[in-house]
Amino acid sequence: MVQNNGSAPTRRGRPRAYNPQTALQLATDRFWRGGYSGTSLDQLCAETGMNRPSLYAAFGDKHTLYLKALEGYWQLSLKAIREALADDGKPLKEALLRAYDAQLAIYFAGDESPRGCFVIGTAITEAVEDVEIRNSLAAGLAMLDADFEVRLQVAHERGELQAGADPTALATLASAVLHTIAIRARAGIPRVELREIARKAVNVICGLQS
Amino acid sequence: MVQNNGSAPTRRGRPRAYNPQTALQLATDRFWRGGYSGTSLDQLCAETGMNRPSLYAAFGDKHTLYLKALEGYWQLSLKAIREALADDGKPLKEALLRAYDAQLAIYFAGDESPRGCFVIGTAITEAVEDVEIRNSLAAGLAMLDADFEVRLQVAHERGELQAGADPTALATLASAVLHTIAIRARAGIPRVELREIARKAVNVICGLQS
DNA sequence: GTTATTTTGTACCATTTCGAATAAAATCCT
DNA sequence: AGGATTTTATTCGAAATGGTACAAAATAAC
Numbered sequence: 001m002v003q004n005n006g007s008a009p010t011r012r013g014r015p016r017a018y019n020p021q022t023a024l025q026l027a028t029d030r031f032w033r034g035g036y037s038g039t040s041l042d043q044l045c046a047e048t049g050m051n052r053p054s055l056y057a058a059f060g061d062k063h064t065l066y067l068k069a070l071e072g073y074w075q076l077s078l079k080a081i082r083e084a085l086a087d088d089g090k091p092l093k094e095a096l097l098r099a100y101d102a103q104l105a106i107y108f109a110g111d112e113s114p115r116g117c118f119v120i121g122t123a124i125t126e127a128v129e130d131v132e133i134r135n136s137l138a139a140g141l142a143m144l145d146a147d148f149e150v151r152l153q154v155a156h157e158r159g160e161l162q163a164g165a166d167p168t169a170l171a172t173l174a175s176a177v178l179h180t181i182a183i184r185a186r187a188g189i190p191r192v193e194l195r196e197i198a199r200k201a202v203n204v205i206c207g208l209q210s
Numbered sequence: 211m212v213q214n215n216g217s218a219p220t221r222r223g224r225p226r227a228y229n230p231q232t233a234l235q236l237a238t239d240r241f242w243r244g245g246y247s248g249t250s251l252d253q254l255c256a257e258t259g260m261n262r263p264s265l266y267a268a269f270g271d272k273h274t275l276y277l278k279a280l281e282g283y284w285q286l287s288l289k290a291i292r293e294a295l296a297d298d299g300k301p302l303k304e305a306l307l308r309a310y311d312a313q314l315a316i317y318f319a320g321d322e323s324p325r326g327c328f329v330i331g332t333a334i335t336e337a338v339e340d341v342e343i344r345n346s347l348a349a350g351l352a353m354l355d356a357d358f359e360v361r362l363q364v365a366h367e368r369g370e371l372q373a374g375a376d377p378t379a380l381a382t383l384a385s386a387v388l389h390t391i392a393i394r395a396r397a398g399i400p401r402v403e404l405r406e407i408a409r410k411a412v413n414v415i416c417g418l419q420s
Numbered sequence: 421g422t423t424a425t426t427t428t429g430t431a432c433c434a435t436t437t438c439g440a441a442t443a444a445a446a447t448c449c450t
Numbered sequence: 451a452g453g454a455t456t457t458t459a460t461t462c463g464a465a466a467t468g469g470t471a472c473a474a475a476a477t478a479a480c
Contacts, residue, residue: 013456014446035335037248041438051459052439062438115338120393125245125335127396128325138397169410172390173383176411179393180386183330186337187348200379201386204414223426224476251468261429262469272468 020058023048027059028069032115036066036126036133066122067132073118074140077106081144085151092155093206096174099148100198103178107185107194114191117182141175148174162207170205177201230268233258237269238279242325246276246336246343276332277342283328284350287316291354295361302365303416306384309358310408313388317395317404324401327392351385358384365416372417380415387411 030047031039041062045052059065084099108114115121119140127134149171156167181194240257241249251272255262269275294309318324325331329350337344359381366377391404 010448011456012448012454014448014458016457033339035245035247037245038335038339040436042436053441054458056439057457113338121335121338124393124396125248125331127398128323128331129243129248134396134398138399141394141397166410166414169414172407173387173411173414176386176390177383180382180389183334183389183393184351186334186344187351188337188344189348197382200376201383204376204379204383220478221426222424222478224428226427250466252466263471264428266469267427 016054018048018050018054018058023050023055023058024065024068024072027055027065028072028118031066031069031122032118035122063132067136070119070123070133070136074136074143077103077117077119078140078143078147080106081147085147087151087154091206092151092160093202095151096202096205097198100178100181100202101195103181104185104191104194104198107182108191114185114188116185120179120182121186144178145171145175148172160206165207173201173205177205226264228258228260228264228268233260233265233268234275234278234282237265237275238282238328241276241279241332242328245332273342277346280329280333280343280346284346284353287313287327287329288350288353288357290316291357295357297361297364301416302361302370303412305361306412306415307408310388310391310412311405313391314395314401314404314408317392318401324395324398326395330389330392331396354388355381355385358382370416375417383411383415387415 026048027044030044033039034043041052041055044062044065045055048055050058055065059068080102081099084102085095087095103117107116119137123133123137127137149168152161152167152171152174155161156165161167161170177198181198184194184197185191236258237254240254243249244253251262251265254272254275255265258265260268265275269278290312291309294312295305297305313327317326329347333343333347337347359378362371362377362381362384365371366375371377371380387408391408394404394407395401
């Protein structure tokens, strides 16, 4: 079962004309714009430059391809959040704002019209009728909450929060701020406005004036 | 142009076999579950009991039908928010919780599996590539913000908020709480949990302990 | 009763959709 | 070089899609 015993790939048959990672990223980009139901296999083929059977052999049918795209996005997105929230001794305010900035960078990546959050833009619609997508969504949201909560717990123990503050409630609020930014990004609200929302919200969460 | 000069409808041709209002509501329900792209005309016909040409004559093509459904939902939803936030002399905390409860009642209406928010579930996906849907989305979100802000301004003038609090920032946060609830509802989070999120968030917004 | 008017129901059309079958092409192993 | 193996490219097919044409049906006006 080992197909790579070192540096030489040594695959047997005709070499692939595509790179699986970049192909998955291109497919993700396409779903990002059109949604799951709104994106056809033809569009995915055009975007990835792959023909139908290759796409199929590489990622399975449309549904499993989308699930892989969704999984990849969660990993990317949560990694960015965790790095931003990593405890580096700096104040909570900075960490939170760094987390929101990291997400905004994803939402507004590329030259095209802003795409917002991939999860909000594609998974939310399908979640109600698709169990697997719904489970992935619920799991990702829970991890996001958990990441914020860890950081707010640290801040609480360090006395950064207001007296009597509830770190768990504030963590949910921190998630809520990210959610509202994701939604507004999809509605075409410019990036600077979204950042301002984040900045003011961080002040409220941290219990500061203005 | 007057087609109803009192109580007698007196339409000329064959009478309609459907009620436009209920038909639009049924179409809305169908979009609610499947999304815009994920819902076919056949499904809309099946749900409304209308045949294709009748649906067409009544509401135009799929796109305009959806826009009417979206408009109707905004009206219903914002009306509920405004009624809940109406100043009746009671404390802000109560008004906010009433607003969230009103939305939860919409999200969890019916016996079927919970559908969450219609806007979040259907418009967000299409908004990026569809200008009309995006505009409707942006306008609705702005009105939601405005409704919260009016109420928070009142609370501020009445001294209900913490010293130095920013009513506008808190209004955005109040919207954010609604957004996160809408997203989580779509992810299958049970109603009681969502209400608890609302309750705790209201306490933070109002500057109370726990 | 006849005619005008509006809606209904069936059938139809062109296109798109997802998926698969098949043969050609490009590599590795011997 | 020859065979095995894997991927590519073209093609096909059955079903679903959005939208429309047209005759039958049901009512109001005359």
